[in-house]
Amino acid sequence: MSHPNAAAAPAPAGLNNAQMEAVHHLESPCLVIAGAGSGKTRVITHKIARLLQAGYAPAQIAAITFTNKAAAEMRERARALVGSRAAKPLVVCTFHALGVRILRADGERIGLKPQFSILDSDDVLGLLRDAGATTDAATARRWQWTISSWKNQGLDSAGAAQVVADDEERVAQRVMERYEERLAAYQAVDFDDLIGLPLKLLRTDAEARSRWHETLRYVLIDEVQDTNTVQFELLKQLTDHALPERRGKFTAVGDDDQSIYGWRGATRDNLRRLADEYPTLKVIALNQNYRSTSAILRAANAVIAHNPKLFEKQLFSELGEGEPVRVVESDGEEHEAERAVARIQSLRGQGGAVAGGPGGGAVALRDFAILYRANHQARIFEKALRKAQLPYRVSGGQSFFDRAEIRDLVAWMRLLVNPDDDPAFLRAVTTPKRGIGHQTLAGLGTFAGRWKVSLFEALFAESLGAALPRKAVDGLHEFGRFVNDLQHRAGQTSGAEDAKALLQGWLKDIAYEQHLYDGEDQEKLAAARWSNVMDFIDWVSRRCGGEIDTDGGLTTESERKTVLEVAQSISLIASLAERSEEQDVVTLSTLHAAKGLEWPHVMLVGVNEGLLPFKSEEDDMTPERLEEERRLMYVGITRARQTLMVSTLRRRKRGRELVAGTPSRFIAEMKLHTAATQEDPKARLKALRDAAAARVAAAGKPA
DNA sequence: CATACATGAATTTTT
DNA sequence: TTCATGTATG
Numbered sequence: 001m002s003h004p005n006a007a008a009a010p011a012p013a014g015l016n017n018a019q020m021e022a023v024h025h026l027e028s029p030c031l032v033i034a035g036a037g038s039g040k041t042r043v044i045t046h047k048i049a050r051l052l053q054a055g056y057a058p059a060q061i062a063a064i065t066f067t068n069k070a071a072a073e074m075r076e077r078a079r080a081l082v083g084s085r086a087a088k089p090l091v092v093c094t095f096h097a098l099g100v101r102i103l104r105a106d107g108e109r110i111g112l113k114p115q116f117s118i119l120d121s122d123d124v125l126g127l128l129r130d131a132g133a134t135t136d137a138a139t140a141r142r143w144q145w146t147i148s149s150w151k152n153q154g155l156d157s158a159g160a161a162q163v164v165a166d167d168e169e170r171v172a173q174r175v176m177e178r179y180e181e182r183l184a185a186y187q188a189v190d191f192d193d194l195i196g197l198p199l200k201l202l203r204t205d206a207e208a209r210s211r212w213h214e215t216l217r218y219v220l221i222d223e224v225q226d227t228n229t230v231q232f233e234l235l236k237q238l239t240d241h242a243l244p245e246r247r248g249k250f251t252a253v254g255d256d257d258q259s260i261y262g263w264r265g266a267t268r269d270n271l272r273r274l275a276d277e278y279p280t281l282k283v284i285a286l287n288q289n290y291r292s293t294s295a296i297l298r299a300a301n302a303v304i305a306h307n308p309k310l311f312e313k314q315l316f317s318e319l320g321e322g323e324p325v326r327v328v329e330s331d332g333e334e335h336e337a338e339r340a341v342a343r344i345q346s347l348r349g350q351g352g353a354v355a356g357g358p359g360g361g362a363v364a365l366r367d368f369a370i371l372y373r374a375n376h377q378a379r380i381f382e383k384a385l386r387k388a389q390l391p392y393r394v395s396g397g398q399s400f401f402d403r404a405e406i407r408d409l410v411a412w413m414r415l416l417v418n419p420d421d422d423p424a425f426l427r428a429v430t431t432p433k434r435g436i437g438h439q440t441l442a443g444l445g446t447f448a449g450r451w452k453v454s455l456f457e458a459l460f461a462e463s464l465g466a467a468l469p470r471k472a473v474d475g476l477h478e479f480g481r482f483v484n485d486l487q488h489r490a491g492q493t494s495g496a497e498d499a500k501a502l503l504q505g506w507l508k509d510i511a512y513e514q515h516l517y518d519g520e521d522q523e524k525l526a527a528a529r530w531s532n533v534m535d536f537i538d539w540v541s542r543r544c545g546g547e548i549d550t551d552g553g554l555t556t557e558s559e560r561k562t563v564l565e566v567a568q569s570i571s572l573i574a575s576l577a578e579r580s581e582e583q584d585v586v587t588l589s590t591l592h593a594a595k596g597l598e599w600p601h602v603m604l605v606g607v608n609e610g611l612l613p614f615k616s617e618e619d620d621m622t623p624e625r626l627e628e629e630r631r632l633m634y635v636g637i638t639r640a641r642q643t644l645m646v647s648t649l650r651r652r653k654r655g656r657e658l659v660a661g662t663p664s665r666f667i668a669e670m671k672l673h674t675a676a677t678q679e680d681p682k683a684r685l686k687a688l689r690d691a692a693a694a695r696v697a698a699a700g701k702p703a
Numbered sequence: 704c705a706t707a708c709a710t711g712a713a714t715t716t717t718t
Numbered sequence: 719t720t721c722a723t724g725t726a727t728g
Contacts, residue, residue: 067717096718120718138721191718226717263715376713379719394719572718592715614714632715707727713720 015046018286022251023047026054028280029239029248031224031271033255035315036300036638037291037598040253044220045077047251051218052086060217062091062238064098066226068572070596071097074222091216095231097572099194102201104568106208110201117188117414117421118571122407124190126423131178132171146172147179151192152228152265154199156180186422186454195230202237213241217249224254224274228265232273248278256310258635260592262628271310289315289638291598293322296644299670300637306669307627315638321690325637325672326645329663333377333606336647337384340603343645344368344390344586347601365390369587369599371636373612377605378588385586395589405516405529406536412506413540413567416487420454429479432515436479440472456480482509490563496545499563503537540566591636602640605647607633609662633666646670 015023019039022032023046034040044063051061063078065071071093079087091098104114119127121144128147129140146169150160157176164170183189189197202209219239221227227235241247252274259268275281289297297317330336348363370381378394385392400406411427419425429436441455447467448458458464459480465473486506493502507513512533517526546560587599591612606612613629615621637644649661 094718099718118718194718260715261717264717374714376719382719590715611714616714628715705728707725709725710723712722 015042016286016288018284018288019043019046022284022286023050025251025282025284026050028282029274029278030251030282030284031274032251032253033271033283033285033311033313034253035255035286035289035313036258036635037289038286038315039288039290040222040255040286041074041077043286044074044222044251044253045081047220048078048090049082052082056218058086058089059091060215061220062093062098062216062218063220063222064093064095064235065222066094068094068097070094070222094572095234096191096194099198099234100569100572102198102212103189103194106201106205106211107197109205109208110197111184112189112197113187113418115187115418115568117186117418117424118194119183119188119190119423120571121191123188123423127182128175128179131182132175142168143172143175147176148190148192149265150176151190151196152230154196154230154233182422185420185452187418187420188423192230195234199230199234199237202234209237209240210242212238213246217246219250221250221252222254224252225256225259225268225271226254226261226266227270228267229270232267232270236277248280257304257307257313257631258595260595260628260632260635262624268310283311285311285313287313287315289317290319291641292317292638293319293642295322295324296637296640299325299644299672300634302671303630303637303666303669304634307630323643325670326643327667327672328645328647329650330647331651332649333380333652334384336605336649337380340370340381340605340645340647341384341388341390343603344601345388347643363601365392365584365586367600368603369589369594369597369601369639370603370605371589371591371594371639372605373591373614373632375590377611381588381605385588390586391583392586392588393583395587395593400532400535403529403532405533408512409533409536410570413563413570415456415483416490416564417567419456419483419487422448422455425455428483429476432510432512432518434475434479436472436475440468440476443468443472444476456483487564490567492562494544494560494562494565496541499544499566500537500541502563503540507533507537540570591632594639595635598639598641600640600642601645602636602643603645603647604633604636607646607648607664607667608652609664612664612666630666630669633664637670 014020016039019042022030022043032040032043034043048061048063052058063071063074065074075087075090075092078090078092091101093101100118103112103116107114107116125137125140125144128143129135129137132140132143134140147160150156150163155163157173157180160169160173160176164173183193202212216238219235221235224232235250235252239248239250241249254271256268256271259266262268275283292300294317297315301315328336328339330339344365347368348365372378372381382392382394401410408427408431411424411431414421414424415428426441429441444455444458444464447461447464448455451458451461453461459476464476468476489502493499513530516529516533540563543566544561544563587597589597591604609615612633613621613626646667648663648667650663652659652661
């Protein structure tokens with residue numbers, strides 16, 4: 001991963017004492033409480049090196065993360081430390097990728113054929129609409145959410161039947177039953193299944209379990225505080241070896257104060273469970289922060305002190321006092337945005353005047369982040385930045401793989417891997433249009449439903465002729481033959497050059513470029529889409545050529561792969577090799593999406609009651625909810641390296657009139673007044689002098 | 704009655 | 719940005 005602001009610990013000479021202890025503790029399960037910016041990736045990668053030294057083979061070590069990005073960064077840092085040869089066989093991947101690996105190898109033992117398809121959330125939504133016979137996307141989305149949270153608690157539809165609380169859930173539970181039937185019929189799994197099914201396998205199949213215990217002998221897991229119940233159970237199963245001396249070989253790394261995903265099933269309580277269920281658990285806290293100034297950390301510590309503690313931890317920094325944290329009050333969102341822009345411009349104008357500025361030179365745009373609670377808040381800042389002609393990037397924008405044209409091609413590839421993947425079939429057979437319409441597909445669907453076979457299987461059934469007109473059947477057969485032929489060739493084609501030729505030939509055969517220009521009235525847009533398609537083709541063929549995996553997916557070796565093999569791993573991959581990441585632009589991001597990243601200059605905006613902590617009408621703010629919001633504030637504060645500005649609205653526009661806004665309680669909790677913010681001119685002067693002294697001290701040190 | 708446009712409101716997100 | 723709701727117009 002190449003994000004310039006990714007939390008790459010500014011390398012201290014070696015490891016500090018706590019880090020060293022964490023790295024060398026192999027005797028019993030280990031939990032590393034890694035505060036923000038305390039060098040946790042460093043600990044994990046060094047621990048991998050330590051395990052290799054202790055005699056583990058690389059392929060026996062698994063490092064599990066939550067995102068592809070984190071996995072890629074981890075692999076890269078491990079490679080830098082232990083070398084390519086040792087790093088290659090390491091199992092560094094996401095939870096879900098590990099699930100895929102287990103299911104591709106052993107899924108047959110629980111009735112899943114190895115070429116099963118992975119549905120993304122759009123596919124799931126379509127299936128649910130179908131299963132629940134609704135066209136209403138909002139309803140289907142609620143079902144999706146409900147069903148997913150049941151699955152994340154380890155419940156199937158039968159289990160969910162025991163816990164339904166109201167009528168809406170009762171309906172969702174029935175939809176879930178039909179959804180499960182469909183998944184089984186399509187030989188497809190959703191993202192939740194990628195955790196749930198491997199867990200089921202390991203629980204019920206002793207032989208498979210012991211085989212996996214032989215394969216993966218030591219497990220490192222990142223961000224444990226973000227694990228949900230099912231993921232936690234999977235971790236336990238993976239490390240629950242039959243031999244006592246081989247049991248509990250894991251290191252979990254996390255920070256209870258950065259647990260911000262409770263709303264999607266993550267439970268901070270898993271940290272406590274680790275301590276409860278593993279009496280020999282060694283808990284090590286990393287308290288030294290290598291990212292932020294003392295002024296920033298003091299504010300962070302003060303805020304989080306209002307939460308009950310799970311583990312004792314107090315971050316400190318040796319980077320100097322730094323600039324005081326600034327609180328700014330604005331009249332309305334526009335005003336706030338203008339002031340944020342003004343701050344960027346003034347800090348940039350100042351050049352290297354800020355302590356430790358990159359190379360002591362000008363402050364770059366990429367050094368700034370504007371962080372907010374909710375996505376819609378970005379809008380007004382975008383407007384202000386555009387007006388000031390400052391380039392920016394909004395986090396969590398539409399990903400490459402979400403684009404319609406890419407989803408078309410991915411559907412085709414999924415169909416090649418698993419012709420029984422009905423959602424993929426439907427998309428491919430109608431993209432581009434080939435004279436197979438609603439009527440034909442409805443007929444085929446009815447036929448397939450009656451005989452309980454997939455659409456693709458139904459297509460070649462003898463008796464289909466009785467159910468559909470001759471012309472329709474001919475069209476379907478032609479499509480089927482085309483897919484079969486392409487599938488055959490894709491299974492034999494490997495290497496970048498050949499793969500590219502195959503893919504280009506395929507696009508030509510289906511006249512995809514024409515399809516794009518037909519569907520778009522503006523030629524420029526169609527051309528842009530086609531260029532995306534070309535990027536996609538390049539990307540797939542490069543992987544066929546055996547280029548080293550940079551996406552954290554499954555691959556641990558770099559041999560040539562067939563097009564079909566590459567297609568197998570495609571659903572899991574969320575982003576192309578980051579292309580725009582290195583541009584010098586201001587970052588706009590939600591607090592959630594900012595986790596794990598850092599910037600020299602951070603602005604937290606919209607820090608108001610109602611927004612942060614967030615509160616909606618029908619929402620009773622439980623203490624737990626408030627604590628999670630506070631952790632969100634904590635995460636925001638600890639993203640900043642040199643300066644932090646916290647912005648709040650005195651007044652907000654509501655409709656046409658301005659209404660009073662209340663600064664967030666978290667601002668008071670930062671306890672800035674002692675150091676001086678704006679009230680006391682004398683104290684402020686002193687703070688400025690201190691900061692200047694700190695700058696001088698910092699400038700004397702090598703970077 | 705249906706469609707077009709304007710207005711206002713808006714949790715958080717990965718795989 | 720998107721999504722839903724409401725008003726105005728054909």
